[in-house]
Amino acid sequence: MDEIKYKPIGIIHSPFKKTEGTPIQVKGAKGIEGKIELFKEYTEGLKDLNGFSHIILIYHFHLVKGTKLMAKPFMNNREHGIFAIRAPVRPNPIGFSVVRLLKIKENILYIKDVDIIDGTPLLDIKPYVPDFDIRKVEKIGWLDKKVKKLPSSRDNGRFTYNE
């Protein structure tokens, strides 16, 4: 099937300059502030976004090297299928995070609870809406007993090269 081509719409800035030490998921990134530099030509698309407390970011894991179908997530020592974990070494290295939107000034978005590495290319911003995006979940598989470790888990650079 044909390739699908996207173009970054901006760059995510955060205090995390390398993968090592970057929090795993937003729960470990509580309070961490960052910025989105939206390329100026898209600024008009931000109109009315400031009414939302949270936004969805879809971005490209630009530092990831290679693809795996089975991998060990940071929180477990056993391998799982790549679609059952959130590790970046995916067939399409697409990242997804929900962050808090603090304010917007022209083409700059000030965000909080950022678990994303500095310099990450941004692909899309969507408003986060409970009626669309929140589900009552019964099962979280292998994560069931691991999820408590989350706030203290950090990336160890395993999926990237560190510059």
Added chain:
Amino acid sequence: MDEIKYKPIGIIHSPFKKTEGTPIQVKGAKGIEGKIELFKEYTEGLKDLNGFSHIILIYHFHLVKGTKLMAKPFMNNREHGIFAIRAPVRPNPIGFSVVRLLKIKENILYIKDVDIIDGTPLLDIKPYVPDFDIRKVEKIGWLDKKVKKLPSSRDNGRFTYNE
């Protein structure tokens, strides 16, 4: 900045053969069943996903024609910035849905609450995890009074050509 290239990992099948009449968001798609046909070479990546009740689908809005920075969402007659709405005519036409996972048989995933059009190319599957993906939201901007209309809202084909 450079183009980013992805390849579909599978195809989403649903009862919605054209954009017109397709539910807007999952709340309007309650009970609708569909199937994901993951391309066989990725089957190994599904290991342990069956432990999760819900999954995140990231996909390509393949029928969308063109890009807008301001658009009228289905639920409102006023224009908003494209990043403040969920309409598909985005700079990068990337779709995001959380669906219920019923079962997996080899490379086929049986899913429910599907608001996605038949034949949509799939880019990624992630496990949906409340600790990662659920936030306590204070504000939902222009959607505040509109969100009640959701279960009865349907696509009218406005963003695509209908075959």
